[in-house]
Amino acid sequence: MSDSRAQDAASDLGSGSRRRTWTELLAGRVKRQLHGPGREHKLQESAVRLLRRHLNLNDLLLEVEGPACKTLCLHQLVDPEASADLSSSLIGSALRDQASRLGVPVAVLSSRTVASSIVQICASSGEPSHRVLLNAEQRKKLSSLLEVAQYLLAHSMFSRSSFCEELWEVQDSLLLEAVWHLHVQNIVSLQELLESRADTQATVAWLFRDLCLLCEQMEASTLHTEIARAMLSDFVQLFVLRGFEKNSDLRSVEPAHMAQLSAAVLQRMLIFALEALTTGLQDSSPAYRAVKSCS
Template identity: 55%
Template structure:
């Protein structure tokens, strides 16, 4: 270049000094360094840590490539190589590409493949057309990825744990259908995926939100109804199996010790869904989407949804827990409120979705067990009287055998009331009778007829307690005492 001194020329007229190149200078330093295995291992660990925390896997891979291979992208290989038959000749090439790349980067091939696949699944879920479902194009791309992942799994070249951890980094854009298909195609189970989440509360909230979106589709009868129903049924079966494991199955108990947080997570999600449904029905919300979600969720409370897939004791435990939650949901009303508002809680005035929920639970548990559970809850917990009494109406109207069971229960309450001077038992008995009689004489004897046949034991004549009972009967229930 004109005007610039040649290599080795003197500057400013001084003595000529021969300058060394950077390569020569560095070569001299390298020769002085001794081989240190410990230092080499530290460098490898640092490189692996950098790889794990690098946000853009493809850019990192391209930086590490030799110039002749810069155009190679592993995601493109697995994207286009999975949809064909298992005899596809590209399969060995994909495995070879992952091995070469992992060797070049100094990382386990299973970790590398898991990170690449997780990034590809995240790209599939970008810009979804629905909050939980894949579009046809997204579904096709995911199918290709699933086949490739299965092939790598068969050759022990895929780390499930790393894959799960990487997926959760894009939790907000992760579609439920993609997660479900990973589970059904045995790439990673839903149990593995949920167990690997670092934040249990965030994962529970994510699952609850996605179940609500899924239930909206059930209630709206969407075009992909078969897929939606299969997803909802499968997810509920898993949640019930985890959250309400039968004590008679030692294998399940052993599994629960390995996944300690899953039973609590499953029970929490199921409880949140039912609480959301009850809140929506109690508020008589006019929001269409909320009612669609409630309508879709109520379908899971039936033996048909879980038939043959869940142990009978697990299913009954789940439904008993649900019935308890219904009866004790927000117990803000007092007995005096119940007496005044009782007519508004008859069968005809109860929301049809709530009646549907009651009936699904009662059909599986049976009227006798349902009434026994109702009696137990009333004795031990604070209750929502609106739910308790509308539950009684549903039993006597929809189940003929329940009518006699209710009469027997009331008789036992009255006997206890007069024998032990237990005022709460008497109040409960009269509330139940009044509720049953609201449904008409074809269902239950009229209130006056029932009271005529009521025989008060002699303790009612006791001067200390008898006057109290008689006063309560006359003042609160507007009927004369027969004693």
């Protein structure tokens, strides 16, 4: 073992059970490695992997930059009242500075930050988890967040592909309405998001479950009827257009990924509607009322 490695080991042993910070780990790795072709790129990839695996982005940024980072960045993205005096350009500048300190592309950090903020907004209502619609407070917060995301997109500081990947990682924490607003506000389209996931079966199951819940919640309350109908219309329109789209490439044997997904969702929704209508004629079941309200 070299003298430098022995010193590192002794330092680790002497620190007892204290956990080394992100900055210490990153600095130690840089010191131990010789600079060479591609070394910086590999280090950046490692930083991105650590960033994506970190469960609490707030804690990570707080550790790297201190309390000022949290005050200037994530808190403002989630809370529109707190960000009233901050422009999107200032938030973008803060994200760029943080990305530089972390050694990751700003587009990756911005995508991760926006995805994390959307999850926090979706979980902020305190209502039962089996929902697909936002409340008024959540819509206000999401609208503020998407304004920042649009600025980041316009200034090449946001990666749609990374953002889609991050959203699928937290799929179970998302509300369907939040996904729809991403489409309406041109952050990422429904088709782009759905096509970014290779697991068609899991995506179909998620869509079918949430669309059924959308119909049920639309029937149960008149407060969100307009938004719910707009959501349902956009999803169904996409599935019909892509599910019955003729394949222009005659050399292709397998149907396109989006066509498969769309046809599968439509088939499951049709079976659900027929079964609900059949049983509902006798007992006026909730599923029957939900289907009637969406028809």
